[in-house]
Amino acid sequence: xxxxxxxxxxxxxxxxxxxxxxxxxxxxxxxxxxxxxxxxxxxxxxxxxxxxxxxxxxxxxxxxxxxxxxxxxxxxxxxxxxxxxxxxxxxxxxxxxxxxxxxxxxxxxxxxxxxxxx
Numbered sequence: 001x002x003x004x005x006x007x008x009x010x011x012x013x014x015x016x017x018x019x020x021x022x023x024x025x026x027x028x029x030x031x032x033x034x035x036x037x038x039x040x041x042x043x044x045x046x047x048x049x050x051x052x053x054x055x056x057x058x059x060x061x062x063x064x065x066x067x068x069x070x071x072x073x074x075x076x077x078x079x080x081x082x083x084x085x086x087x088x089x090x091x092x093x094x095x096x097x098x099x100x101x102x103x104x105x106x107x108x109x110x111x112x113x114x115x116x117x118x
Contacts, residue, residue: 026063033059041088051088058084 037055061081068074
């Protein structure tokens with residue numbers, strides 16, 4: 001069957017493909033934002049279950065802030081996301097090896113001797 005040009009253009013103007021709806025697109029946006037936040041806050045891993053839940057909720061709030069038209073609700077969602085992100089546990093810091101400590105002490109001694117000699 002031949003379609004008219006108008007019908008072809010209307011098919012291309014549909015916002016969603018078959019199987020997509022506003023819920024699946026929001027879920028995909030939240031997943032992308034969650035990956036972005038995870039890479040930013042926990043690049044080496046070490047994330048607890050609570051941290052993951054807070055990141056997911058913060059990602060949802062950031063998506064709400066991006067899509068919202070009301071500035072008050074946008075600001076509230078952004079502040080809530082930032083509040084959740086500040087509650088994240090800090091990843092365990094790397095323990096310095098004794099060799100690194102000795103190297104730092106040696107460098108400090110060399111620098112102090114060169115300043116005394118000048």
